[in-house]
Amino acid sequence: MSVRSDVLRVLADPLRAQIVELLAHESLCTCHLVEETGASQTNVSNHLRLLRQAGLVSAEPAGRYTYYRLNADVLKDLAAELSGLADIADERADTRRPCS
Template sequence: MNADVLRVLADPLRARIVELLAEEALCTCHLVEETGARQTNVSNHLRQLREAGIVEAEPCGRFTYYRLVPDALHRAAAHLTALADKARAADQPRRPC
């Protein structure tokens, strides 16, 4: 799960979408306007973000609003923190060749 979240966030447009959704719930048209990307491109990225559990969709009439799932980012951050702590604590031995 953490690797999926990190892979999904590695894309600059998806990372920008996540940054925007951290501030407020937005619909696709807002995200198109804010990012300058095409609607189909934004929709495809939103699908990947939903599948990774990073955002959730909320239907509202004709529109669908998206909001960030903070726990998904907390889990990814905790995973990276644990790796950093492990590297810091390790003696960093070298394997013999």
């Protein structure tokens, strides 16, 4: 029941977060992401690799293009974990362990 810190770490980068937001609205190929973010092609490709390895996005080759789509499930699982922690904290907001 520990937090998926690997997904968190991947999401923590600003450029990767931007890519995830863009992919949430529509599937895009690398060239689109390069245009939208203003980052270099190499940089975008490197970050896409990390996003792929974390399972956050899926690559769909189409000819010489590669379309990427967001895996919403991973995002939902993470949101559920965080929300669950917040709920636990709400229930036991007053609990305080005494110091020895």
